[in-house]
Amino acid sequence: MDPPNEVRDIFLSPGDFHFGGPNLRLRTILGSCVSIILWHPVKLLGGMSHYLLPGRNNPNNAQNLEGKYGEEAFYLFLEKIKLTQLPISEFKAKIFGGSDMFSREEENLTLVSNFLNAKLVGQKNINFAKQILSDNSIPIISENTGGSKARKIFFTVWDGEVWLEMQESSK
Template identity: 45%
Template sequence: MSAAPSELHEVFLNPGEFHFGESNTRISTLLGSCVSITLWHPRKRIGGMCHYMLTERKRPPNAALDGRFGSEAFELFLQHVAAAGTRPGEYQAKLFGGANMLTGPTGKQMDIGPRNVALGRQLLAANHIALMVEHVGGSGRRKLHFDVWSGDVWLAFPQGADAEIRNAHG
């Protein structure tokens, strides 16, 4: 782990939240079937993270963007990328989450996690953003820590005695 800045700004994202920050920022979240995408600009050392719950909705006219939906969370990214005077293709992406955590009324697994992951991949490809690494699927929780100063994402798996922490390099 590279050294943290002396004035560290820590942000925790709940489901549906989004943050785009400077090089003194660490963004964290906890995922199950939800998905987080991190975007990092290696030259400017800026970036952000979203935490979306569902792929999309029928957005009412003039409604504000809602980070609970992947399509709208990604629009928030694009707004911040443009406001920073950068282009999407200059960023590196990492994709996390999408576990099979939910069962329907018949006891059958719902496919919310896999659909969230598929949308994340589609949005990144459509915007020519390099997907450097992903850790998706499975059935457990993931805790993420994204260090904007370095682009590193640290994963913690908080389940039981097999809990572990590792860096998602890319």
């Protein structure tokens, strides 16, 4: 499908979320963060999240939904999809990110529990995405997760395509 005459190009920083129609190109750069992309292949609607952690340590402190937490980013998707009056199960998902961004040298220097917890963030983010999508009967049609390199991703809502560039590690 050809791109629309006017394309809105939006860069998502960590914690950002965006959802909209076929004139959007959404892009971001991921390390241990994960992006969930949801796309409706008939209505050409879709969105992208860029979350840092699966959830808050203290969910009772949540005044507003924040895209930096996977759980809350997914609720943002649910709010936007509810407005479309489309069943969420008609959307298709793609997930990206969740890299282990720590070097082997750092691993050998310390076994401090905070470091070990940080090292697991990428995998926890991946696990969360897969679980929440499964719980909501949304099929994952593409994924590129894990590893040790950063990723640049570009999502074009008009055709549902995602372009991926693997970044060289600075390790």
